[in-house]
Structures are given as C-alpha cells and as structure tokens.
Amino acid sequence: MGPIExxxxxxxxxxxxxxxxxxxxxxxxALYTAWKNLRDEGNEHRVGSALFWGILxxxxxxxxxxxxxxxxxxxxxxxxxxxxxxxTPGTNDAPTEREMEGNFHAIGMKIFIPALCxxxxxxxxxxxxxxxxxxxxxxxxxxxxxxxxxxxKKNTPTVFLNDARRMLDxxxxxxxxxxxxxxxxxxxTAAGVGEVISGIVSSVIPEGNMIVGxxxxxxxxxxxxxxxxxxxxxxxxxxxxxxxxxxxxxxxxPVVVGSIALTCGYCGxxxxxxxxxxxxxxxxxxxxxxxxxxxxxQIPIALVMLAVQIVYMIVLA
Amino acid sequence: MEYITLIGIVILVVGFxxxxxxxxxxxVAAVATALAGGLNPMEFLETLGNSFVSNxxxxxxxxxxxxxxxxxxxxxxxxxxxxMQKAKSACAGMVVGLYGIFRLVFAAFNVSFGGVAGFVRPIxxxxxxxxxxxxxxxxxxxxxxxxKGMASGMENxxxxxxxxxxxxxxxxxxVQGTLADLGYQTELIDLMLVQVPIAITATVxxxxxxxxxxxAYAKQAAASPDPDVFEEGDE
Numbered sequence: 001m002g003p004i005e006x007x008x009x010x011x012x013x014x015x016x017x018x019x020x021x022x023x024x025x026x027x028x029x030a031l032y033t034a035w036k037n038l039r040d041e042g043n044e045h046r047v048g049s050a051l052f053w054g055i056l057x058x059x060x061x062x063x064x065x066x067x068x069x070x071x072x073x074x075x076x077x078x079x080x081x082x083x084x085x086x087x088t089p090g091t092n093d094a095p096t097e098r099e100m101e102g103n104f105h106a107i108g109m110k111i112f113i114p115a116l117c118x119x120x121x122x123x124x125x126x127x128x129x130x131x132x133x134x135x136x137x138x139x140x141x142x143x144x145x146x147x148x149x150x151x152x153k154k155n156t157p158t159v160f161l162n163d164a165r166r167m168l169d170x171x172x173x174x175x176x177x178x179x180x181x182x183x184x185x186x187x188x189t190a191a192g193v194g195e196v197i198s199g200i201v202s203s204v205i206p207e208g209n210m211i212v213g214x215x216x217x218x219x220x221x222x223x224x225x226x227x228x229x230x231x232x233x234x235x236x237x238x239x240x241x242x243x244x245x246x247x248x249x250x251x252x253x254p255v256v257v258g259s260i261a262l263t264c265g266y267c268g269x270x271x272x273x274x275x276x277x278x279x280x281x282x283x284x285x286x287x288x289x290x291x292x293x294x295x296x297x298q299i300p301i302a303l304v305m306l307a308v309q310i311v312y313m314i315v316l317a
Numbered sequence: 318m319e320y321i322t323l324i325g326i327v328i329l330v331v332g333f334x335x336x337x338x339x340x341x342x343x344x345v346a347a348v349a350t351a352l353a354g355g356l357n358p359m360e361f362l363e364t365l366g367n368s369f370v371s372n373x374x375x376x377x378x379x380x381x382x383x384x385x386x387x388x389x390x391x392x393x394x395x396x397x398x399x400x401m402q403k404a405k406s407a408c409a410g411m412v413v414g415l416y417g418i419f420r421l422v423f424a425a426f427n428v429s430f431g432g433v434a435g436f437v438r439p440i441x442x443x444x445x446x447x448x449x450x451x452x453x454x455x456x457x458x459x460x461x462x463x464x465k466g467m468a469s470g471m472e473n474x475x476x477x478x479x480x481x482x483x484x485x486x487x488x489x490x491x492v493q494g495t496l497a498d499l500g501y502q503t504e505l506i507d508l509m510l511v512q513v514p515i516a517i518t519a520t521v522x523x524x525x526x527x528x529x530x531x532x533a534y535a536k537q538a539a540a541s542p543d544p545d546v547f548e549e550g551d552e
Contacts, residue, residue: 026379063370069359071366083341095390104392111396115388119426122484126506133484133505144384163386178487179375180343182494186368187347189498191354196319228333237326244499254501258492259508266477282433282469297470301523
C-alpha cells in the first residue's frame with residue numbers, strides 16, 4: 001500500500017493515519033536539526049551530525065514506505081557517524097539566566113499551563129478517544145507552543161525549532177539507545193536466543209511454575225541492570241530469555257509483568273555505580289566526600305521496592 | 318553448539334560493563350547474534366528495519382523537545398523554584414520529601430526542571446540546609462553529607478518511578494515494543510495505570526525513611542563536637 005492509498009483507505013484506522021502524520025512531524029524536527037547543523041560553521045563535525053539527524057528524520061517520514069532491508073541498511077549508515085564520534089552539537093543561543101529571569105517576571109506561574117499540556121493531552125487521548133495517546137502528545141506540543149506564543153510574541157516557530165535543535169544536539173545519538181535496544185531484541189528473537197536461554201534456565205528452575213518465573217525475572221532484571229548500568233538494555237534480554245518463556249507463556253498478564261519488570265530493573269539502577277549519571281555524577285555536582293554517598297541512601301529503598309514489586313506481580317498476574 | 322547464539326548477550330553485558338561506546342556495542346551484538354543464529358544478511362537487515370519502523374514510537378522525545386527548550390527559556394525553572402519556596406519546612410527531611418512529591422507529580426507530566434545540577438543544587442540544597450540548621454542548631458560536615466545523599470536519592474526515586482506515570486514515556490514504549498515482538502499487544506495507558514500504586518509506594522517509603530533518618534542525623538549533629546560548616550568562613 002502506498003502513502004495515498006494508506007490515507008484514503010477506510011480499512012486503516014484514524015488513529016493509525018494520525019500516528020503516521022505525527023511521525024512525519026517528528027521527522028521534520030530531526031531534518032531541521034540536520035539542516036541547521038550542516039550549515040553551522042561552528043559545528044566541528046557538520047557532515048556527520050547532518051547525516052545522523054538527516055537519516056533519522058528520513059526514516060521517521062519514509063520508514064513505513066521503504067522495503068525493510070533498505071531501512072535496516074539506513075539504520076546502519078545512520079549509526080556510523082555516531083560511533084565515529086562525528087555527531088557533535090553546533091553553536092546555539094542557549095537562554096541566559098537574565099533572559100529566563102526576565103521571562104519569568106513577565107509570564108510568571110502561568111508557564112506551568114503549557115508545561116503540563118503534553119501530559120494532560122496524552123492522558124486525555126488515552127482515556128477519552130480511540131486515537132493513540134502518542135497523537136495526544138503531538139497535540140499537546142502544539143497546544144503548549146500556541147499558549148507560549150500567546151504569552152509572548154517572542155516565541156515564534158523559529159524559536160521553538162531552534163530550541164528543539166539545541167536540545168537534540170545536547171542529548172545526542174545516545175538518545176537513540178532505547179530504539180536500538182528494541183531492534184537488538186528483535187534480532188535476538190529472530191535468531192532464537194529466547195529458546196536457548198529458556199533451555200538453560202529450565203534446567204535450573206522448574207518449568208510451569210509462574211511464581212518462580214516471576215521471582216527470577218524480577219531479581220534478574222535488577223541484577224542485570226546493576227551489571228550493565230542500564231535497565232533498558234536489561235529488559236530486552238530478560239524479557240526474551242526469561243519473561244516470555246517462564247512467565248508470559250504461562251498466561252501471566254503481559255501488562256503487569258512487562259511494566260513492573262522494568263521498574264524492578266530501576267531498583268538495580270538505584271544500587272549500582274555503573275549508572276553513573278544518576279549515582280556518581282550527583283556526588284560530583286554536590287561536592288560529596290563519599291563516592292557511594294548517594295547509593296547508600298538508595299539501597300534500602302531499592303531492596304524493599306524490589307520485594308514489593310515481585311509480590312505485586314505474583315498477586316496481579 | 319547452540320549456546321553460540323548467546324554471544325550477543327555476552328557482548329552486550331561486557332560492553333556495557335566496560336563502558337564502551339553503547340551504540341557500537343549494540344550493533345556488534347546484533348551482527349554477532351545474527352551470524353551465530355544463522356540469519357543471512359538480508360534477513361538481518363529486514364529484522365533491523367522492521368523493528369526500527371515499528372518502534373518509531375520510542376524516539377518521540379524529538380517532538381517534545383520543540384517545547385522543552387522554550388519552556389526553559391520562558392522561565393519554567395524559575396517558576397518551579399518560586400513554587401517550591403512557597404512551602405515552609407521545619408526540617409531538612411521535610412524539604413527533601415516535599416521535593417520528592419513535587420518531582421513525582423511533575424514527572425508524571427513528563428516535566429523536568431534540571432535534576433541535580435539544575436534544581437537540587439541551586440534550589441533544594443539551600444532550603445534543606447537552612448531548615449537543618451534551624452532544627453539542629455548547627456550543620457556539621459557529616460549532617461550536610463547525609464542531606465546531599467538523601468536529596469539525590471529522593472531525586473532518583475521520584476524521577477524513576479514518576480516518569481512511568483507519563484503515558485508514552487520511553488521505558489513503557491520500549492516494553493510495549495519488546496512485548497509486541499513476542500506477540501503480546503499492550504496499551505500504553507494500561508502499562509501506566511499498573512505503575513500508580515508502585516510509584517506512590519516508592520515515594521512514600523522514601524519520604525518516611527528520610528524523615529526518620531533526618532531526625533537521627535539532626536540529633537547527632539546537635540550532640541556532635543564538630544563545628545558548623547558555615548561558621549568557618551566569613552560569618
């Protein structure tokens with residue numbers, strides 16, 4: 001089905017059509033970031049940065065209509081400049097303390113209204129419409145931008161786009177880790193990794209016992225996260241290897257088990273120096289004497305919450 | 318030797334643990350798994366492409382950035398600081414706990430004010446220090462260190478569990494995508510709702526623990542012979 005038939009077809013739901021438009025909007029922001037970086041002489045790696053954000057934008061917009069092997073090849077081309085450290089932030093006009101103070105005096109507490117827009121619309125779409133809550137996020141962004149424009153005529157589309165580019169430059173390619181991990185999970189599934197792990201695990205834990213499966217899944221998430229420092233990396237491996245064959249295959253509710261397994265992983269994040277952004281960087285920012293000063297305050301909470309969540313999964317699943 | 322298909326997991330774990338370039342580690346793990354699992358290059362590219370396209374929901378933070386940067390520009394952090402400072406707190410534990418509730422509520426709307434660097438250090442810590450000094454009479458080095466640890470701990474707990482309350486947070490999208498690959502369809506709103514009791518429990522538990530700890534730390538500080546950290550200077 002081509003793009004025109006897709007949007008005309010009565011068989012495609014309104015939600016799916018709107019979602020595709022929403023992806024196009026995301027793609028346009030990524031393309032804008034690519035274009036600005038390409039023309040930015042202050043960017044050390046103009047071409048690499050433009051290539052990365054440009055392919056990402058192209059895949060957002062065209063991904064649905066391309067043969068998947070071509071998309072896969074483009075994903076690989078896209079990450080090459082990232083791996084070679086050729087994706088760098090360009091020059092930008094970050095707001096100064098003075099500008100932010102000045103705007104706060106002009107706008108005041110009303111700034112919370114656009115700030116809360118995205119969450120409110122996402123929730124409202126999920127609860128009251130048949131349309132995806134992701135479309136709600138898009139509408140929320142639009143509403144927030146309009147409200148900010150009403151507050152101050154200085155907030156023009158260019159300002160929004162340039163600020164978006166500044167934020168994307170700041171987060172950089174690492175922000176794509178979750179989608180790349182999801183892709184890795186698909187490769188694991190296609191290569192039969194799940195069957196191999198379940199073969200190993202079934203020789204250790206009894207098959208067909210959901211409670212044991214949940215305990216292994218929950219604790220495994222926390223331990224794997226502690227080792228890798230990243231719960232997102234842990235969830236792809238653990239779900240393919242343990243969650244699916246030992247818990248979900250026995251008829252457990254995927255909503256409860258999938259969602260709570262991730263937060264079991266977060267308990268691991270609270271306990272590990274590997275999660276440097278959360279546990280080590282604050283030590284430096286706050287000039288603490290004890291390198292483990294943050295982790296020590298989190299371990300009791302992580303242990304109790306891990307236990308609470310495992311019981312919660314057993315009861316609800 | 319079917320165990321060879323696990324090579325990707327080994328690469329992923331070792332690569333992340335050694336803090337190698339994460340994107341490189343993921344790509345090498347994917348290629349190695351495909352080779353070991355007998356996927357031919359076309360099948361590999363198709364798997365990668367299909368997954369990327371069907372998971373385009375995950376990097377939608379891109380569109381959100383359209384307003385994130387401009388909200389900052391228009392004084393959101395200053396407004397958050399003003400709101401926080403309206404509350405009068407009797408002790409450091411209460412300041413930290415109040416920040417936890419504040420952080421949790423806004424995390425549920427995907428709103429952040431700058432974390433430890435942008436908000437805890439410039440806004441929360443001065444409030445907590447003033448409250449601590451009021452209660453204990455003086456702020457010793459050890460007490461200050463404990464307050465810093467609790468403020469960071471509160472930040473992490475409230476943010477981790479709080480962001481799961483936002484419909485469409487990247488963690489939930491990743492879970493949804495991973496489950497879909499395995500043949501289980503889930504709705505984002507359900508993935509969020511199941512987290513509500515967990516987020517509340519985690520936040521309440523942390524606040525309770527830190528209030529108790531703070532009481533003990535304040536007593537220790539009052540009884541300690543150590544000097545007040547802020548009296549050494551020009552005061």
